[in-house]
Amino acid sequence: MDIPALRCATRTLLAFVATVLSTTSAQAVIVRGTVTTPLGAPLGNARVQLIQGRRTVAFGFSQMDGSYEIRSTSSGRFVLLTSAAPYMPSVGRSFHGSRLGVVTQDVVMNTAVFTQQLSTAASGMATSVDQVAAPVVLTPQESLATEANLLNALRQGPGVNVVQTGQVGGPVSLYVRGGGADANKIVVDGVPAAAIGGRFDFSTLSTAMLEAPEMVRGANGALYGTGAEAATVAVETARGSSLRPVLNYTGDAGNFHSYRNEAVFSGTYSKLDYLGGFSRMDTSNAVPNDRFHIATSAADFGYSILDNTQARFTLRNGVSAAGLPGPHDVYGISALGKQADQNLISGLSVENRFDGNLHTFVGYGIVRSREQVGQFAPVGQAVALPGGGVRYYGLPVSLRGANGYTATGQAGFFAPAFDVVSNRDELTYQTDYMFPHRIAVLFGFQYENERGRILNVADTAVDGRVVKRTNYLYTFAVQGDIKHRFFYSLGGGVEDNDLYGIAGTPRIGLVYAPVLPGHKIFHGTRLRANVATGVQEPGIEAELTSLRSLLLETNNQAAIAAYDVAPIAAERSRTYDLGVDQNIFNEKLIFKAGYFHNVFDHQLESIGPAGLTNYFGIPAGVAAKMPAASLNSLAYRAQGFESELQYRPFSYLFLNGGYTYLASIVLQSFSNDAAATNPEIPGVAIGALSPLVGSRPFRRPPNTGFFAVQFSSNRFSAAMKGAFVGRSDDSTFQLGNDLHGGNSLLLPNRNLDFGYAKLDMNATVVLTKHITAFTQLDNLLSQQHIGPIGYPGMPFTIRAGMKIRIGGD
Numbered sequence: 017m018d019i020p021a022l023r024c025a026t027r028t029l030l031a032f033v034a035t036v037l038s039t040t041s042a043q044a045v046i047v048r049g050t051v052t053t054p055l056g057a058p059l060g061n062a063r064v065q066l067i068q069g070r071r072t073v074a075f076g077f078s079q080m081d082g083s084y085e086i087r088s089t090s091s092g093r094f095v096l097l098t099s100a101a102p103y104m105p106s107v108g109r110s111f112h113g114s115r116l117g118v119v120t121q122d123v124v125m126n127t128a129v130f131t132q133q134l135s136t137a138a139s140g141m142a143t144s145v146d147q148v149a150a151p152v153v154l155t156p157q158e159s160l161a162t163e164a165n166l167l168n169a170l171r172q173g174p175g176v177n178v179v180q181t182g183q184v185g186g187p188v189s190l191y192v193r194g195g196g197a198d199a200n201k202i203v204v205d206g207v208p209a210a211a212i213g214g215r216f217d218f219s220t221l222s223t224a225m226l227e228a229p230e231m232v233r234g235a236n237g238a239l240y241g242t243g244a245e246a247a248t249v250a251v252e253t254a255r256g257s258s259l260r261p262v263l264n265y266t267g268d269a270g271n272f273h274s275y276r277n278e279a280v281f282s283g284t285y286s287k288l289d290y291l292g293g294f295s296r297m298d299t300s301n302a303v304p305n306d307r308f309h310i311a312t313s314a315a316d317f318g319y320s321i322l323d324n325t326q327a328r329f330t331l332r333n334g335v336s337a338a339g340l341p342g343p344h345d346v347y348g349i350s351a352l353g354k355q356a357d358q359n360l361i362s363g364l365s366v367e368n369r370f371d372g373n374l375h376t377f378v379g380y381g382i383v384r385s386r387e388q389v390g391q392f393a394p395v396g397q398a399v400a401l402p403g404g405g406v407r408y409y410g411l412p413v414s415l416r417g418a419n420g421y422t423a424t425g426q427a428g429f430f431a432p433a434f435d436v437v438s439n440r441d442e443l444t445y446q447t448d449y450m451f452p453h454r455i456a457v458l459f460g461f462q463y464e465n466e467r468g469r470i471l472n473v474a475d476t477a478v479d480g481r482v483v484k485r486t487n488y489l490y491t492f493a494v495q496g497d498i499k500h501r502f503f504y505s506l507g508g509g510v511e512d513n514d515l516y517g518i519a520g521t522p523r524i525g526l527v528y529a530p531v532l533p534g535h536k537i538f539h540g541t542r543l544r545a546n547v548a549t550g551v552q553e554p555g556i557e558a559e560l561t562s563l564r565s566l567l568l569e570t571n572n573q574a575a576i577a578a579y580d581v582a583p584i585a586a587e588r589s590r591t592y593d594l595g596v597d598q599n600i601f602n603e604k605l606i607f608k609a610g611y612f613h614n615v616f617d618h619q620l621e622s623i624g625p626a627g628l629t630n631y632f633g634i635p636a637g638v639a640a641k642m643p644a645a646s647l648n649s650l651a652y653r654a655q656g657f658e659s660e661l662q663y664r665p666f667s668y669l670f671l672n673g674g675y676t677y678l679a680s681i682v683l684q685s686f687s688n689d690a691a692a693t694n695p696e697i698p699g700v701a702i703g704a705l706s707p708l709v710g711s712r713p714f715r716r717p718p719n720t721g722f723f724a725v726q727f728s729s730n731r732f733s734a735a736m737k738g739a740f741v742g743r744s745d746d747s748t749f750q751l752g753n754d755l756h757g758g759n760s761l762l763l764p765n766r767n768l769d770f771g772y773a774k775l776d777m778n779a780t781v782v783l784t785k786h787i788t789a790f791t792q793l794d795n796l797l798s799q800q801h802i803g804p805i806g807y808p809g810m811p812f813t814i815r816a817g818m819k820i821r822i823g824g825d
Contacts, residue, residue: 041053044087045113049122053076057500058082062100091115117323120372137250147503149525149546155228162778162792163203171739173673174658183301183810185308187337188218191480194654203250205330207363207381211438213555224295225314226507234549235591237521238507241489245550245589253316256282256291261823268817287320305350310336331362343806347410353391360384373450383440425760435471460491468556485514503527516586523548528820539600553588563645570733575632590615608660619650621706654680673723694762704751717744734779743767770801791816
């Protein structure tokens with residue numbers, strides 16, 4: 017045998033095989049990243065599978081430092097499936113990988129009991145909630161499966177009071193930890209969605225094509241600038257994920273002539289993921305002249321420019337119209353008016369992750385909001401005014417508050433008619449880099465251009481006037497950990513607002529895990545502390561009616577000097593909170609408790625004509641023709657205790673509940689100097705338009721709670737949920753508004769609004785792989801005092817329908 021020839025042939029064959037293998041490897045998509053525990057510790061020996069469609073095209077195992085790398089000759093859409101005992105399998109979002117691409121996908125495993133997710137709203141960087149100092153509520157997606165709006169979902173968390181003024185379609189306000197209704201930053205698809213000044217009506221946001229919300233309790237001006245005084249709520253439009261096109265239809269109907277239809281078309285194609293849909297809901301409600309409908313259109317398109325660079329376009333347009341019956345129990349009859357809202361929120365962004373450590377985001381967003389309020393025809397009793405003209409009054413009523421006081425009289429109809437436009441264009445740049453030793457640094461810049469306009473012929477101070485603001489926000493933050501037990505987050509924001517100038521908003525958060533999760537009964541303890549500040553810019557009307565501006569317009573510079581009246585400024589807040597999270601029975605049971613102390617100062621309130629005359633020397637005849645003046649004169653403190661318990665005794669049963677005690681007190685208020693009285697209730701001072709010093713701010717009940725019992729299996733799921741709210745301070749706002757121009761319909765503020773227990777149920781049944789039946793039952797006890805005094809709540813309602821899926825994987 018020719019041994020040299022054989023050796024030469026062997027070397028040639030090996031060289032050929034090596035060339036083929038190297039060519040195959042060079043043409044493979046490479047997916048790499050790190051697998052970690054919720055506390056950030058590297059997790060070795062985790063099985064990472066690359067899924068394409070219904071098959072595994074490649075798999076690998078993480079090293080002891082948590083890193084992994086898998087390769088596949090396939091290209092296209094993939095999903096990572098990661099598993100490691102004792103954690104739940106992790107299913108990532110779909111992504112595109114080309115044959116020559118390198119894609120970074122980090123994985124955070126969740127415990128085998130509770131589904132823990134990543135929080136982005138708290139720090140601007142995707143972070144496990146176990147490493148976040150601020151309290152975070154991540155609503156499960158299945159909680160929205162049968163819901164038409166977010167009200168019930170928002171109530172399922174500590175420190176929250178959701179107030180709907182009226183029935184379905186009535187304005188919905190969110191009060192968190194004693195903060196005001198305009199003290200929350202609302203972010204939709206990464207775009208701030210609230211109107212100028214922070215007002216956001218949740219009744220105009222349906223659950224159609226919406227992913228479950230994330231709520232961060234506490235101020236966060238360091239990251240978001242104006243708006244994040246009390247909390248941040250972030251929601252996103254759903255994305256297409258199936259390899260084949262899929263059409264999802266949802267239809268349901270119920271009592272009070274309610275019906276809803278929704279159609280969503282979604283999928284992926286090569287580097288593109290797409291989703292588009294339309295939804296409409298109608299109901300007549302239980303009060304006359306209170307029909308409501310909302311139509312929602314949404315689209316979400318993503319495109320992988322490069323394997324680690326994605327572009328995304330989102331659009332969400334909501335059009336709604338609601339009747340305006342007013343406070344039915346105050347008038348005795350319903351007014352005949354209409355409120356129409358049009359809200360368009362859209363964003364375009366490009367996001368890149370370079371070498372796994374550098375993350376950059378550039379986005380442009382727009383908000384176009386318009387609200388129109390008008391009256392069709394007067395109703396009630398017509399009464400001639402002494403100076404000419406006619407005013408209409410409701411029926412004689414006897415109005416009883418939860419505090420036991422009763423007022424009797426006839427209220428004059430308020431007939432608001434206005435058109436408000438609030439527009440915003442925003443450019444955002446954010447970059448963060450992960451240095452060695454797990455130290456992450458973030459820098460952000462934000463440019464805002466805001467425009468607003470009010471049309472109101474009855475108010476010459478604001479009618480037709482336009483507000484324009486150009487704002488800048490600079491953000492810097494550092495976060496990291498020491499030995500995966502001590503976590504820190506330091507940040508600061510500097511905002512240059514066109515109206516009130518420069519405001520700084522520092523923040524610091526600390527988390528310490530003295531006992532790591534384990535199999536023993538009390539293994540898994542997390543201590544957290546958070547200190548943060550927030551600001552809120554005044555709204556359009558507040559700027560146009562600022563006390564200083566009105567005094568200047570009436571040539572009353574002497575009053576400005578005498579009372580040191582400053583220009584209207586930003587509302588401010590400070591948050592301090594401490595908390596502990598304790599795992600029990602190997603994380604089958606989790607107990608959370610916390611203390612918070614908030615201070616809200618420089619808050620806005622209004623001064624009516626009498627106050628302008630008595631305190632600032634404006635002649636009564638002139639003051640009567642002026643709007644209520646706005647100034648930063650309100651300050652209050654809100655502190656309390658939060659607790660929450662989560663228990664999963666079996667894989668198919670989940671129990672959750674919580675309680676919050678809130679002690680709030682007004683420290684400063686202009687209304688204290690202009691307190692009103694009801695002649696039928698002598699000796700009791702009443703804050704007709706704002707709370708008095710020493711009392712509680714309006715609509716902040718001292719006791720709130722919630723619970724949920726959820727059962728789920730492969731084909732059937734059901735849930736019983738409840739929200740409990742104690743009595744709260746409020747006002748009837750009937751200042752000088754009875755038949756004789758008096759205050760006979762004012763009631764004492766203390767405990768004026770009723771407490772309530774709202775119980776809801778839902779169930780879903782999978783009939784076939786394409787058809788699911790469901791039902792939603794709200795307000796099982798048919799409680800009528802869920803809203804503020806004078807506004808009857810929606811009684812028991814039921815909806816039932818089907819979900820039909822056509823196509824898809």
